[in-house]
Amino acid sequence: MKPKLCFCLDQFIMGGVEKTAMVLLPELKKHYDISLIVESKIKDPYFIEFFKEQEIPVYCTNNEKPKSFLKRKYWKLWGRKHNRNRYKHLFKNADLIIDYKNLWWADFLTNIKTPKISVFHASFPVFQEWGFIEKINSYNKIICLSHSFKKNFVNTYPNYKDKIEHIYNPVNFESIKANSQNTTIKPKEKYFVSVQRLDIEKDVETAIKAFQIFSQEHSDIYLYIVGDGPDREKLEILADNHPQIIFTGQVNNPYSLIKGAEALILSSTKEIGEGLPVTLIEAQALGTLAISSDVQSGPAEILMHGKAGILFPTGNEKALSQILTDVVGEKIDTKSLIQAASKNLNRFDKEQSISKLTHLINSLVTK
Numbered sequence: 001m002k003p004k005l006c007f008c009l010d011q012f013i014m015g016g017v018e019k020t021a022m023v024l025l026p027e028l029k030k031h032y033d034i035s036l037i038v039e040s041k042i043k044d045p046y047f048i049e050f051f052k053e054q055e056i057p058v059y060c061t062n063n064e065k066p067k068s069f070l071k072r073k074y075w076k077l078w079g080r081k082h083n084r085n086r087y088k089h090l091f092k093n094a095d096l097i098i099d100y101k102n103l104w105w106a107d108f109l110t111n112i113k114t115p116k117i118s119v120f121h122a123s124f125p126v127f128q129e130w131g132f133i134e135k136i137n138s139y140n141k142i143i144c145l146s147h148s149f150k151k152n153f154v155n156t157y158p159n160y161k162d163k164i165e166h167i168y169n170p171v172n173f174e175s176i177k178a179n180s181q182n183t184t185i186k187p188k189e190k191y192f193v194s195v196q197r198l199d200i201e202k203d204v205e206t207a208i209k210a211f212q213i214f215s216q217e218h219s220d221i222y223l224y225i226v227g228d229g230p231d232r233e234k235l236e237i238l239a240d241n242h243p244q245i246i247f248t249g250q251v252n253n254p255y256s257l258i259k260g261a262e263a264l265i266l267s268s269t270k271e272i273g274e275g276l277p278v279t280l281i282e283a284q285a286l287g288t289l290a291i292s293s294d295v296q297s298g299p300a301e302i303l304m305h306g307k308a309g310i311l312f313p314t315g316n317e318k319a320l321s322q323i324l325t326d327v328v329g330e331k332i333d334t335k336s337l338i339q340a341a342s343k344n345l346n347r348f349d350k351e352q353s354i355s356k357l358t359h360l361i362n363s364l365v366t367k
Contacts, residue, residue, distance in 0.1 A: 003365050005032040006094035006114075010104045011040040012047050014228070014250055015197050016278045017101060017121050020169040026054055027170070027354045032361070035094070037087055039063040039104075046252050059087050084108050095365045099139070106135035115364040119143045123273025123296040124152040136163055140364055143167050143357075145276035149297040165360060169276050170353035173285045173345065180255035180286055185248060191222040192324065193261040195254050195279045198229035200269075203293065203315060207267040208239050210320035215244050221262070221328060222246060226254045258282060263289035263310075263327055263334075266299065270314045274298045280309065281348050284341035289334045291323060308341035 005028060012018050028034060037059045042048055051058050061083040084105075091097055091112050099105045099118040109116055116139045120127060127133070127149075136142060143165050144150050150166040192211070196202050204225065211223040221244065225235070228250040239245045251257070258264055264283035268274050276298035283290040284302070290309035292299040303309030310332070312319045326332045346352070 002031065002033040003095040003361075004093065005034050005361070006037060006090050006097045007034055008037040008097065008099055008105055009101045010038065012036075012038055012042045012044075014044070014046075014252075016169075016275075018047070019278055020171075021100060022050060023170045023172045023175075023350060024354070024357075025056060027350070028358070029054060029056065031358055032096075035059065035090055037061065037090060059090065061087065081108070088112075096361055098361075103132050103135045103138070103142075106138040110138045115140050117141045117143060117360070117364070119145075120149075121145060121275040123275060123298075124149045125271075125273055125296055127153070128156065133157060133160070136160060139163070141165050141360060143360075144297075145169055146297040146301045148301055149275070152297070167356045167360070168348050168353050169278055169281075170350040170357075171278060171281050171285065171348045172350050176255055176282055176285050179253050180259040182253060183256045184251055184253050185224075185257055187224060187257055187260060188222045190220060190328070191224055191261055192263055192265055193224045193226060193254075193257050194265045194267070195226040195258065195282075196266060198225075198227050198232045198235055200231060201272045202229075202231075203267040203269045204231070204235050205238060205267075206293070206315050206317050206320060207265050208235060208245065209317035210324065211245060212239075212242060213317060213321040214324045215242070217325070218328065219244070223265075224248055224257055224261075226251050226257060255282065255286060258288055259286040261288055263291050263324075265320070266290070266292040267320070268293050268295045268299075268314070270295055276302065281345070284308065284338075284345055287338055287342065289327065289338055290341065291320070291327075293320075304340060304344060307337070308344060309337055 035057050039061050041060045063080050063083050091114060094114050097114050097116045102120050102122055103118045118139045120142055142163050147166055150164055153164050154161045194207050198204055223245045226248045236247060266277055266280055273295040280290045280292055280302045292311055293314040294300060294311040295314050303311060310323055312323055
């Protein structure tokens with residue numbers, strides 16, 4: 001009989017966390033009996049079909065925050081806890097719990113004796129500044145996604161050094177390369193691409209402003225912005241109907257677009273940073289140059305501090321614009337950067353990450 005594993009998230013929308021979960025869950029299902037618990041109802045047919053095909057049962061607490069003031073006050077005091085308690089038996093009867101989103105369930109899990117792991121996807125400054133250390137005792141282990149995060153954590157919180165483990169996100173290179181053969185959008189001949197959520201945690205504004213500067217001298221090159229989110233309308237207003245900036249909306253398979261691009265651009269805020277942005281790794285797997293703002297913790301580690309991609313100062317549209325100009329003008333040895341990225345991709349191999357995680361799970365289940 002397989003050990004029971006309870007996997008929980010706040011929501012399941014299209015983003016880096018969910019993308020890696022979709023790689024991870026089918027692999028874990030080979031070894032464990034998995035149930036998924038989410039706070040918000042999954043509405044995207046793409047995800048609904050995924051869980052149906054994988055035969056993974058999904059439970060929803062329906063814990064969306066109410067809009068009305070009085071209902072929201074009740075929800076904070078009693079409603080949220082009541083909704084979660086409906087599935088308390090799943091947590092108690094599991095052999096292990098994986099809180100896969102930044103200690104989201106910490107308060108609820110404090111008094112549940114089942115062994116618990118949480119995966120922290122954000123940057124170390126977020127962990128430190130948002131007071132997550134206060135929640136760490138709810139878990140047996142915390143998994144971080146970069147070496148730099150673990151180093152900062154151990155230096156800052158030496159008393160908790162035995163709590164932290166580093167495991168890279170699993171990346172399915174075979175699937176990425178196979179999906180890149182399927183063209184979902186027929187792009188222009190030459191273009192850059194940005195693939196990320198369009199919300200306040202990201203800094204798509206800098207990418208747009210940089211491209212607006214760049215395009216003044218390059219009328220034949222385009223920018224594809226792939227993704228959706230609450231800031232889309234705001235960003236479209238900023239783009240001001242620019243004929244060379246194309247918003248595609250959500251694309252479940254963006255890999256052919258990434259593969260054909262001059263480079264992939266990731267722009268993030270200094271305040272939020274990045275954990276281990278998978279989109280940079282995907283670009284490297286497809287032989288595409290990766291350009292990223294230099295934020296903690298993951299981008300510099302993925303791009304080997306500029307040896308396997310290009311880093312630019314956070315929020316600096318002029319610096320990014322110059323990089324785009326130098327890339328198309330062949331003033332940067334992009335071939336060497338792409339080759340270095342390819343040679344070091346095995347760091348993120350799916351089998352290696354899954355092996356480390358299952359070893360950790362089994363050590364806690366055995367206890």
